[in-house]
Amino acid sequence: MPEPAKPKSKPPASTGGGEELESRYRSAMQQEMSAFAAELARFKEKASQLKVHVGTQEEKAALKGASEDMGRFCSDLREITLSQVSVVD
Numbered sequence: 409m410p411e412p413a414k415p416k417s418k419p420p421a422s423t424g425g426g427e428e429l430e431s432r433y434r435s436a437m438q439q440e441m442s443a444f445a446a447e448l449a450r451f452k453e454k455a456s457q458l459k460v461h462v463g464t465q466e467e468k469a470a471l472k473g474a475s476e477d478m479g480r481f482c483s484d485l486r487e488i489t490l491s492q493v494s495v496v497d
Contacts, residue, residue, distance in 0.1 A: 462468065
């Protein structure tokens with residue numbers, strides 16, 4: 409079995425700056441979290457003022473009925489097509 413390839417370059421030696429790096433990461437994460445919280449607050453404010461009018465109850469009922477009719481039509485069409493294909497075969 410061949411030996412695993414050895415890395416061509418050595419990893420950098422530890423400089424003992426792990427605490428400083430962790431501190432920078434922690435600070436960056438805190439900034440991101442703060443920015444996200446502010447953005448979320450702005451979004452919630454805008455969303456609370458949003459007014460949406462979809463239609464009257466009659467229009468919604470008519471749309472639902474038409475959608476159900478279309479669903480039945482598609483189902484019937486699929487059934488008829490499959491039966492015709494089996495007759496042709």
